[in-house]
Amino acid sequence: MASAPASRSKAVTALLVAPAGLFFFFLLVLPLVVVIIYSFGARADAGGYAPAFTLENYANLPARGQAFFNTLTLAPLGTLLTVLFAYPLAYFLAVKASPNSRTLLLVLVIVPFWTSQLLRYYAWIMILGSKGIPSWLAYLGIADLRIINTPWAVLIGAVYGFLPLMVLPIYVSLEKLDKRLLEASADLGADSWRTFRQVTLPLSLPGVATGSMLVFILLMGEYILPQLLGGGKVFFIGNALVDLFLQSRNWPFGAAVSTALVAIMFVTIVVYMRFVLSRGDVRRAALV
Amino acid sequence: MSDDKIITPQKFMDELRRFQKGSVTRRHFLGVTGLGLATAVLGSAVPGLRPRKAYAALSGTVNLTTWPNYHSQENLDAFTKKTGVAVNMNVFGSNEEMLAKLQAGSTGWDVFVPTNYTISTYKGLDLIDALDLKQLPNYDVSTQDQRFTSEGTIDGTVYAVPKDWGTTGFIINTKNVTQNPKSWKEFWDLTKGPLTGRVMVHDYQLTTIGNALKYFGYSFNSNDEKQLAEAEKLMLEAKPHLFAINSDYQPSMRNGDAWMSVCWTGDATQLHRDLPEMQYVIGKEGGEIWTDYYAIPKVAPNKEAAYALIDWLLTPEINAKEVQAHGYPSTDARANKLVPKAMLDNPILYPAQDLLTNLEFGAAATLTNPLRAEIMARFKSA
Amino acid sequence: MPLRLYAAFIYVFLYAPIALIVFFSFNAGRYAMDWQGFSLEWYGKAFTNPIIVKALVTSITIASCTSIIATTVGTLCALGLERMRGWLRQLFDALIYIAIMVPGVVIGISTLIAFVTVFDAVNPTLEAIGMVRLQMGLWTVIAAHVLFNLAVVVLIIRARLAGMDRSLVEASEDLYATPFATFRQVVLPALMPSILAGLLLSFTFSFEDFIIAFFVAGPNTTLPIYVFSSIRRGVTPEINAIGTAVLLTSLTLLMLAQFLLRARTRSR
Numbered sequence: 001m002a003s004a005p006a007s008r009s010k011a012v013t014a015l016l017v018a019p020a021g022l023f024f025f026f027l028l029v030l031p032l033v034v035v036i037i038y039s040f041g042a043r044a045d046a047g048g049y050a051p052a053f054t055l056e057n058y059a060n061l062p063a064r065g066q067a068f069f070n071t072l073t074l075a076p077l078g079t080l081l082t083v084l085f086a087y088p089l090a091y092f093l094a095v096k097a098s099p100n101s102r103t104l105l106l107v108l109v110i111v112p113f114w115t116s117q118l119l120r121y122y123a124w125i126m127i128l129g130s131k132g133i134p135s136w137l138a139y140l141g142i143a144d145l146r147i148i149n150t151p152w153a154v155l156i157g158a159v160y161g162f163l164p165l166m167v168l169p170i171y172v173s174l175e176k177l178d179k180r181l182l183e184a185s186a187d188l189g190a191d192s193w194r195t196f197r198q199v200t201l202p203l204s205l206p207g208v209a210t211g212s213m214l215v216f217i218l219l220m221g222e223y224i225l226p227q228l229l230g231g232g233k234v235f236f237i238g239n240a241l242v243d244l245f246l247q248s249r250n251w252p253f254g255a256a257v258s259t260a261l262v263a264i265m266f267v268t269i270v271v272y273m274r275f276v277l278s279r280g281d282v283r284r285a286a287l288v
Numbered sequence: 289m290s291d292d293k294i295i296t297p298q299k300f301m302d303e304l305r306r307f308q309k310g311s312v313t314r315r316h317f318l319g320v321t322g323l324g325l326a327t328a329v330l331g332s333a334v335p336g337l338r339p340r341k342a343y344a345a346l347s348g349t350v351n352l353t354t355w356p357n358y359h360s361q362e363n364l365d366a367f368t369k370k371t372g373v374a375v376n377m378n379v380f381g382s383n384e385e386m387l388a389k390l391q392a393g394s395t396g397w398d399v400f401v402p403t404n405y406t407i408s409t410y411k412g413l414d415l416i417d418a419l420d421l422k423q424l425p426n427y428d429v430s431t432q433d434q435r436f437t438s439e440g441t442i443d444g445t446v447y448a449v450p451k452d453w454g455t456t457g458f459i460i461n462t463k464n465v466t467q468n469p470k471s472w473k474e475f476w477d478l479t480k481g482p483l484t485g486r487v488m489v490h491d492y493q494l495t496t497i498g499n500a501l502k503y504f505g506y507s508f509n510s511n512d513e514k515q516l517a518e519a520e521k522l523m524l525e526a527k528p529h530l531f532a533i534n535s536d537y538q539p540s541m542r543n544g545d546a547w548m549s550v551c552w553t554g555d556a557t558q559l560h561r562d563l564p565e566m567q568y569v570i571g572k573e574g575g576e577i578w579t580d581y582y583a584i585p586k587v588a589p590n591k592e593a594a595y596a597l598i599d600w601l602l603t604p605e606i607n608a609k610e611v612q613a614h615g616y617p618s619t620d621a622r623a624n625k626l627v628p629k630a631m632l633d634n635p636i637l638y639p640a641q642d643l644l645t646n647l648e649f650g651a652a653a654t655l656t657n658p659l660r661a662e663i664m665a666r667f668k669s670a
Numbered sequence: 671m672p673l674r675l676y677a678a679f680i681y682v683f684l685y686a687p688i689a690l691i692v693f694f695s696f697n698a699g700r701y702a703m704d705w706q707g708f709s710l711e712w713y714g715k716a717f718t719n720p721i722i723v724k725a726l727v728t729s730i731t732i733a734s735c736t737s738i739i740a741t742t743v744g745t746l747c748a749l750g751l752e753r754m755r756g757w758l759r760q761l762f763d764a765l766i767y768i769a770i771m772v773p774g775v776v777i778g779i780s781t782l783i784a785f786v787t788v789f790d791a792v793n794p795t796l797e798a799i800g801m802v803r804l805q806m807g808l809w810t811v812i813a814a815h816v817l818f819n820l821a822v823v824v825l826i827i828r829a830r831l832a833g834m835d836r837s838l839v840e841a842s843e844d845l846y847a848t849p850f851a852t853f854r855q856v857v858l859p860a861l862m863p864s865i866l867a868g869l870l871l872s873f874t875f876s877f878e879d880f881i882i883a884f885f886v887a888g889p890n891t892t893l894p895i896y897v898f899s900s901i902r903r904g905v906t907p908e909i910n911a912i913g914t915a916v917l918l919t920s921l922t923l924l925m926l927a928q929f930l931l932r933a934r935t936r937s938r
Contacts, residue, residue, distance in 0.1 A: 009753070016750025017762065019743045020820060024765040027817040028772070031780035034787055046413055046656050048391060049783075063662070067669040085680065092677045105677075107924060112684050114920040115691065117878055118897045119913045122905060123687035130545045146485050148545065149532050163684065221773020223881050228901065231532030232491055235669040238775040238881070243668060245779055245885075246388045247493075248661035255783070258776045265771050349721065351889065356902065374720040376891065378899055393786060393805070396889015536902050589889065 032262070038255035047249025057256035064257055067240040070226075072264070074151060074236070075219035078158030079212050085159050086166035086211065091200070093167070094174035095182075106171070109164050121157055121228045128153050128229070149231030157229040158219055165218075166211035173207030174200070209276055213269070220265055237261050346371045350593040353378045353386065353400035355580070356536040357555055359601075360613030367600050373593045381535030382492035383655060390415050390585060397585050398594035404439040404579045405494075405650035407448050416583045418445045423595035426602040431621045436579040439649075448581030449598065452616040454553030455639060455647060456495050456576040459537075463565045464547040472502040472571035476526055478548065484529040488537045488549035493664035494650055495550055495576060496523065496533075502573045509651040516663060523667045533668055541566065556636045557615025568636045574646030579619060688917070695910035712907040713915070722896065722912060729877055729893040732808055736815040737873035743816070744823025745865055749857075751824070752831055769821035778885035781814045785886060806888025814882050819872035826871070830864040 042052035061068075093105055112120065126132055128148040137145050147153050177200060185195040219225075223238035232239075237257065244254035352359075356379045364375045378397070380386050383406045389395050391413065402410060410416045421427060427449050429437075440448035458475055465483065469475055479487040489496045498508040500519035510516065531546045538555055540546040542563070551559075556568035582598045584591060600606055608626035611618050617637045618624055624632065631637060654660055695713070699706030716722050751762055772780075785806060793803045838860070842852040880894040887895065893912070900909050 013750050013753045016746045017754070020747035020750075020824070021762070023743065023813075023817055023820055024762075024769065027781060027784075027813055028765060028769055031777075031784035032772070034784045035776075035780045038783060043658060046391070046409065047388065047661075063666055064669050088673060088676050089680045092673045096673055097677075103928070107928070108681065109684070111917075111921065111924070112688055113874060113878075114924075115688055115917045116894065116897055116913050118880065118894055118901060119691050119909065120687045122901050123690045126690065127687065129540075129543060131543050160683065160687070163680070217771055217773070221775050221881075223775050224898075232534050232668060233527070233530060233532060238773065240665065240669045241775050241779060242881075242884075243665050245392075245782075247382060247384045248658070248665050249384070249388045249391065250658065250661065251783070254779065258779055262772055262776060265773070266768075269767075269771055349724070356904075376721045379902055381902070392782065393789075393888075536904070539904050 035255045035258050038252050039259045041252040041255070043250045043252055047251075049251040052252075057253045058260075060253060061256065061260055064237070064240050067235045067237050068260075068264075070151075070234060071220060071222075071236045071238075074154060074158075074234075075216055075222075078155050078162070078219050079216045081155060082159050082162050082166045082215050083208055083212060086163050087170060087204075087208070089163075090167045090170035090174055090204075090207070094171050094177065095179070095200075106168075109167050113164055117161060118224065118228070120160070121224065124153070124157055124160065124229060128156070148229065149233050151230070151234050153229040154226050154234050157225045158215075158222075161225065162215040162218060165214050169210040169214075170204055170207035173204045177203050213272065217265065217269075220261070346373050346593050346596055348590055348593065349374045349376050350398045350590055350597050351376045351378065351396050352597065353380065353395070353397045355379060355401060356381075357538060357558060358401070358614050358616075360610050363601070363606055363609055363613070366606075367597060370600075371593070371596055373590075373596070375597065379536070381490070382494075384493065384661065387655065393587070395585065395587075396589060398588040398590045399582055399584060399597055401451060401580050402448065402583055403650060404436075404581065405652050406655050407439055407581060407583065408442060408652050409655050410583065411442050411447050415586055416447055417586050417588075417591075418447055419449060419584065420595070421446060424449060424599045424602065426599045426604070428620075428622070433619045433621070436619045439579070440581045440583075448583040449602065450619040451580045451582055451601070452554075452611065452614075452618050453577070453579040454616045455570055455644075456499070456550065456552055456578070457556070457568055457570040459541060459549050459551035459556050459559060460567050460569060461541065461544075461547045461563075461565055462567050464544075469548075470569060470572050472499050472573050472575065475548070475550075475571065476500065476503050476522060479526045480529050483548055486531055486545075486547040487526075487529065488532050488534060488540060488546045489526075489530060490535045490537075490550050491533050491668070492535050493660050494654055496667070497660055497663060498650075498654075499550060499571065499575055502571055502575055505573055508574060508576055508648045509654055511653055511657050511660070513659065516659060520663045520667065523663075524670050527667060527670055552616075553637060554614045554616040557634065560636060561615070570639050570643045570647070572643070572646070574648060577644065577647035577649055579649075580616075691910050692914045692917070695907055695914045697907045697910070700906060701904065712911045716908045716911040716915070719908065721891070722893075722908065725891045725893045725896040726912070726916075728808065728890050732811050732815065732883075732892060733873045733877040735808075735812045736819060736876035737869045739812070740816045740819035740823050740872045741865060741868045744820045744868060745827050745861070747820070748824045748827035748831060751828065766821045766824050769817060770825075774818070774879065774881045777814060777818060778882040781810070781817075781882070782885040785810055806886055806890075808887075808890055810886040810888065811883050811890070811892070814886050815872075815876040815879060818882070819868075819875055822871060822875070823868035826864045826868050827861060830861055834860050 038049055039057055040053050040055070042050045042054060042056075044050040089109070093102060093109075097105055125148060128134075130146075130148075134145045134147060137143075147156075181199050182195055185199050186192070190198070221238050222236050223242055226234045226236045226239055230236075241254055241257055241261075244250050244257060350373050352364075352375055354377060358379075359377065364377070368374050380389075383403050386400060386402060387406065387409065390397070390400075390410075407416075429446075432450060433453075436453045437450045440446060440450060458469075460469065464486070465478070467474070467478055467482065469478055475487075489499075497516070497519055500522045501508060501510050501515060503522055504515065504518055506512070506515045506519075510519075532540060534540070537546060537549040537551065538559060541549055541559055551568065553568075556566070559566040560568065582601070584594045584598075588594050601610060602620070604620065604622035604626060607618055607620055607623035611623060611627050612631065615631075615637065618627070694705070696708050696710065697705055698709035698711065747762070751759060754762070789804045796803060834857075838856050839852060842856045843849075847855070878894065879892075880898055883890075883892045883895055884898075891899075893916075897909055897913075900906070
C-alpha cells in the first residue's frame with residue numbers, strides 16, 4: 001500500500017518528461033542516427049543517397065580541410081573578439097551606469113536582435129563595400145582597402161551579430177557583484193586595475209564562460225554570415241554542407257561532414273567544460 | 289444542305305458592309321456569315337478571343353523559380369492584375385541547385401526555368417510533366433528558331449518551351465579595366481594579376497569550370513579527368529584573387545566593388561544600358577551558348593496558374609516587353625518583330641557570327657558528373 | 671569617462687546598420703541603398719504585396735506555435751527532471767546539451783533527411799488506404815524549431831528552479847495544500863518570469879531562423895527565406911520597410927511589457 005503514492009508520483013514524473021522525450025527521440029536521436037547511417041552510403045548516380053557500406057566519405061574529409069580550418073580558426077577568434085568588445089560594455093552597464101538609465105541601455109542592447117539578422121548583415125555589405133568605410137578611409141589617405149568578402153568582414157559580422165548574446169550573461173554575473181567588495185578592495189589600498197583583476201574578473205568569469213560557449217556554438221554552425229559577408233569565398237563548414245546537399249547533391253558525403261562537425265563540437269565542448277567550467281561557481285552559472 | 293448555310297464571298301462582303309453601317313446587329317452578322325460558330329470553335333485556341341472566365345478559375349499564388357534579373361516586374365504585375373494570381377519569384381544561382389531542391393521534394397514550385405542541357409535529366413528522373421500544349425495557345429513551334437529549341441522536346445513530346453537564349457561571356461568595367469581583354473586566357477590571367485580582388489565568377493560549375501577549361505582551349509563541356517584537373521588548378525590559383533563567387537554579380541559591378549565578371553547576355557545588356565562603360569566580351573576561344581525553358585514540376589501545386597503564366601509570358605507582345613526588360617534575345621520570331629531595331633542590332637544580344645561559331649551548348653553529362661560537382665565544391669571551400 | 675565613450679561607440683556600432691535600414695525604407699528609388707528622395711510608397715507596396723504578407727503570417731504562425739509548444743513541453747520537462755534521479759536523468763541531461771550543441775545547419779539537414787526517409791517509407795501505405803500524403807510544411811518547421819528551443823527553455827526554467835526557495839513549497843505542503851495547488855499557487859508564480867523569458871526567446875529564435883526552415887519548409891516561404899532570396903537578387907526598399915515595421919512592432923511590445931511589469935511591481 002505504501003508504494004501506491006510513490007508509483008503515482010513516478011507516473012506523474014514520466015508524464016511530465018514524456019513529451020520532451022518524444023521530441024528528443026524523433027527529432028534529434030532518430031535524425032542523427034539516420035545521418036550516421038547515410039554517412040556510410042554512396043552517392044546515387046543523379047545525386048542523393050544510395051545504400052552501401054563504405055568508409056570513403058570519411059576518407060574524403062580532407063577535401064573539405066580548408067572549410068574545417070576556416071571554421072575552427074574564425075569561430076574561436078570571433079568568440080574571443082566578441083568577449084573583448086562585450087566585456088567593457090557589460091562592465092559599464094553593471095557597475096558604472098546609473099540605475100535609472102541601466103534598464104533602457106540594456107534594452108537597447110537587445111533591440112537589434114529584433115531586426116532581421118539578414119537585413120543587418122545586408123546593411124554591413126553596404127558599409128564594408130567600397131562605397132562605404134573604404135571610401136571614407138580613402139579621404140584619410142588609406143587607399144584601396146578591401147574589407148568585404150574577406151575573413152575580416154566575417155569577424156566584424158560575428159562581433160556585431162553576437163555581441164548582445166555575450167553582453168547579457170556577463171552583465172548578469174557582474175550585476176550580482178557586491179559593490180561593497182569593490183569599495184573594500186579600494187579601501188585596502190588596491191589600485192583599480194588590481195581590484196579588477198582580483199575581485200571583478202573572477203566573479204564575472206561564469207558569465208564570460210556562458211556567453212563564449214553560446215557564441216562559439218552558433219559560430220561553428222554559421223552559414224549566413226560567411227555567405228553574405230564572405231562573398232562565397234570565406235567558407236565555413238556550414239557552407240560546405242549546404243553546397244553538398246543543394247549543389248553537388250552528395251548526401252552521404254554531406255552526412256559524413258555533418259557527423260564530423262558534431263563530433264568536433266562534442267569533443268571541444270566536453271573538454272571546455274572539463275577545464276573551464278570545472279570550477280563549481282562557473283558551472284552553476286553556465287547552466288543559465 | 290440549305291443554301292443559306294453557304295456564304296459566297298460577295299454575300300459575305302455585303303453582310304460585312306451592312307454590319308459596319310449598323311443596319312444589322314452583330315448577332316445577325318455572325319449568324320449569317322457562320323463566323324459565330326467559327327468564333328466558338330477557335331475561341332479556345334485563339335488567345336485574344338478566349339473567354340475571360342478561363343482566368344476566373346485561377347486563384348492563389350504561382351511560384352516562379354528563375355534566375356536573377358530575368359523578368360519584367362511590370363509584366364508579372366500585369367499578370368496578377370489580369371488573373372488575380374500573385375507571382376512569387378525565387379531566384380537561383382545554378383541548375384544544380386534547382387535540381388537538388390526539386391529532388392528533395394515538395395518545393396511548391398509551379399513554373400521553373402531550366403537550361404537546355406538539364407531537361408533530359410529532369411525527364412529521366414520523372415520530375416517534370418509533359419506539357420499540355422492546348423493550355424499554351426501562345427506557343428507556336430513554327431515561329432521558334434529550331435537551332436535553339438530542340439532540347440525541350442524529347443522523343444516527340446514537349447517537356448519544356450523556350451524562354452530565350454543567350455551566351456556566357458564576361459563583362460568589364462572599361463573605366464577600370466584598360467587591358468581590353470578578348471579571350472578567356474586574358475580573363476584568368478588578368479584575374480591572377482592586375483585585377484586581383486576585382487573579379488567575380490559564377491557560383492555555378494558549368495560556367496566557372498567550363499570557362500577555366502577554355503583557358504587551355506579544351507571543350508567547355510569536357511569531362512576528361514586530366515583536363516578537369518588542369519582547370520581546377522587554374523581555379524584554385526585564381527581563387528585568392530577573386531572578389532566573390534556569386535551568380536548575382538550585378539550589384540557588385542554596379543557599385544564598383546567588382547570590375548570584371550563572368551556574365552550572361554541579359555545582365556550585360558542591363559549593365560551596359562545603365563552604365564555605358566560596361567562592355568560585354570565573348571571569349572574568342574568560345575564558351576557557352578544556351579537556351580532557357582519554362583517547365584512545370586510534376587508536383588506543382590497550382591498547374592492551372594502555371595500554364596496561364598507561361599502562356600502569358602509567351603504572348604508575343606508580352607514576350608517582346610520581357611526581352612526589352614531583361615535583354616536576352618527571344619527564340620520566337622513573332623516577339624522579335626515587336627522588339628525595337630536597336631535591340632536587334634545590339635551586338636551584346638546578337639554577337640558577330642564568327643564569335644558564335646566557337647560556342648557550345650552545355651551537355652547533359654556535365655550536370656550529373658560527380659567530379660565536376662566535387663571540383664566546384666573544392667574550389668569554393670579552398 | 672573613457673568607459674562611457676566606449677559604450678557610446680558600441681551603441682553606434684550596434685545601431686548604424688539599423689539606422690541605414692530604417693533610413694532607406696523611405697527611399698523613393700528602386701535599389702535599396704541608392705537614395706532617390708523621400709517616399710512612403712514602399713510601405714504601401716510591402717503591405718499590399720500578398721507574398722510578403724503571407725511570408726510574415728507564416729513566420730508569425732511558426733514562431734507562435736513553436737514558442738508555445740517549446741515553453742509548455744520544456745517547463746513540464748524541467749519540472750519532471752527535478753523529480754528524477756539516476757541514469758534516465760543523465761540521459762535527458764545529455765540530450766539537452768546535444769540539442770543545444772548541434773548546429774542549426776545540421777539540425778536542418780538531419781531532420782530533412784529523416785523526414786524524407788520517413789515520408790518515402792510511409793506515403794505508399796498512406797496513399798493505398800486513401801489518406802493524405804505526408805509532406806514538408808509548417809509542421810515540419812515547427813517540429814524542428816521546437817526541438818532546439820525546447821532545450822533552451824529547459825535550461826532557463828531549471829536555473830530558476832535551482833534558485834527557488836524550497837521553504838515556500840514545504841510551507842505550502844505543511845498547510846496540506848494538494849500538490850497541484852502548491853504548484854499553481856507557489857511554484858508557477860515563481861517560475862513565471864523564466865517562462866515568459868522562454869516564450870520570448872523561443873519566439874525570437876524561431877522568427878529569425880533561416881537555415882532550418884531553408885531545409886524543411888517545403889513550399890512555404892518564411893520572412894527570413896524571403897529576405898535571403900531578395901538579397902540574392904538585389905534588395906528593394908520594400909524589404910527595409912518590412913524590417914522597420916517589425917522592429918517598431920517589437921519595440922512597442924517590449925515597452926508595453928516593461929510598462930506592465932512596472933505597474934505590477936508598484937501595485938504590490
